[in-house]
Amino acid sequence: MNNWLRKNPQVRTIRVAASDLNGQARGKRIPSRYADKAVEGGTRFPMSVLNLDIWGEDIDDSPLVYETGDRDGVLKPTERGFMPMPWLDAPSALLPIWMFHEDGRPYAGDPRHALNAVVERYRARGLTPVCAVELEFFLIDDSGRTLQVPPSPRSGKRRVAGEILSLRALDQFDAFFTDLYDACEEMDIPADTAISEAGLGQFEINLMHCDDALRAADDAWLFKMLVKGMARRHGFAASFMAKPYEDYAGSGLHIHFSVLDGAGNNVFDDGGEAGTDVLRHAVAGCLKAMPGSALVFAPHANSFDRMVPGSHAPTGISWAYENRTSAIRIPSGSPAARRIEHRVAGGDVNPYLMLAAVLGAALNGIEDAQAPPAPITGNAYAADLPQIPGDWQSAIDLFETDEQVARIFAPDLIRNFVLTKRQELKYMAELSPQEQVTIYLDTV
Structure with missing residues (x-):
């Protein structure tokens, strides 16, 4: 070194x-x-x-x-x-x-060790998860009392609209993205495709797939740090908070993953579109653990503002083939690349805990070898589905007691995470929505 x-x-x-x-x-x-x-x-x-x-303060009554x-x-x-x-x-x-x-x-209270414990469980079965992370974030002018899109460095104008897959939106901030990609090269972060998204000044960058889950989480953690730092160098903010604008979609942090056996074969690949029984077992595990692990996917007060029907964030517990309204999506494409996309987490998550929760739940399902319910078709928001916890208090309580969570995380980490979330819940209740946004904008 x-x-x-x-x-x-x-x-x-x-x-x-x-x-x-x-x-x-x-x-x-x-x-x-x-x-x-x-x-x-x-x-x-x-x-x-x-x-x-x-806020960076001790937890009251923490052991x-x-x-x-x-x-x-x-x-x-x-x-x-x-x-x-x-x-x-x-x-x-x-x-x-x-x-x-x-x-x-x-x-055991270190989130990176929590993910490593899950990876060791895979290794003990001769399996290796392969992960790719998609990160959405906002570029924001936070110099005034009201958050708004930064003016384009090229035109000086503000585009007050969501511009899905707009090259113009990307080109408006070309200097920032050029510097960001150069910095990713310096830090060896495998940044791939960038697109503009549905929110105001919202963008997504995908990180390349990696057969080392710890490195994939490292990349996501470092990338969030880098994006926020580089944005400030360019005179505006970047934020991964779940939902800075009430009337526009929030930011997610999706993970695509497959699993390799000892010979390097994708255990989800059956040569066709359906995938193997192992894929379905992994899906079943993800669905079963979803209520209890919702706190990992939505860890803050602002997180649950994103998870409302029709907002490009899942609210029902379901899976489907090539359907972005479901919580678990099986993308189409080459059978050799058959994989699971877990779409629940917001951009404000801890990447280590998020990957541990998703990969740990999938392995629970593989170990239990249970079949999931039938995949849905059509609009998941309109279907009668069991729901992901819709409020922070419920998510905290479920995380503390859920049997699936206890199979993934150490007791000390569960206790510590619950303590910090209950303290955050208590003190956030004393703040106005604007004060909450001020806290989350730069931190998460």
Whole structure:
């Protein structure tokens, strides 16, 4: 890892950072000449830091704080190593880290370890999930009291309309997207296609599929950080919050995944359009875990504003072939690429928890070998379907008690996530909608 710093002598400072349960980067700024210590000996900070609320404050009555003396965890570099931080003015490097106990055991409250535990379950069965993530976000002028689309750097005009798949909308912000893609190259984030979406100033960028779920989650986490930083360099904000505009669709974070066996074969591929029994078992697992894991897919007060009928976000628990109104979609195309698209999560999620919830639920289904209900046809919003929890309180309560969730996440993580969400629910209720948007705009 230190070879990277030697090859980049212009870097004078590094950031060591881990993801907390809200997906926020928590860490330290270190002069680069002391990087050896962070790499070889690890970094220390309290375990409670990965369980802060959305404001970055301790959780009231958390057992991680006073009850245990607010003890330290040891944070070690992930496999990713150093990478540049192109959104900063001074040459700087980021070192992603994750938390362990003093004796070397993974800390179960770390969201990256939660995903790794799911990946290990796949590995024990000789299976490898292959993931691709689609991220939607808004470019926003937040300089005034009212959020609005930034003026085009090319024309100076604001396009107050959703422009689905508009090249003009992309070209209006060509300098930003060019710099963003260059920065993705520098950070080795596999950014693929960009499109304009249905919301005001809304865009989507797909990340290429990856047979390493941890790396796919890393890419999504780093990409969110990069997009927000690069937007500020261009004089506006970028936000992954679920629904900044009441009258327009919100932002999702969809995952496409397939599963390979030990020989590299896609276990969802039956040579035709239907897919295998294993695919249907995975679908059944995703549907069964959907109510309990709704808190992962919709973790904030603003999240549930997105999940209303007719808003391009699923509300019913269903699956279908080539149908974007369903929660689970089986895309058409080559049988060799047969896969599942999970469409529930908003853009404001923690990517590590989201991938753990989806892949863990699919594996629950594969292990149980149960068939799902029949796939739907037509408009899912008009169908009589069991519903995804539609309010935050219900989602918190279900996450705490659901049997499927307990098969995916460690008890400590379930407890910690519930504590931070209940605190956020309590204090968000004291704020106006405008104050809530101010909090979520830059954080999620």
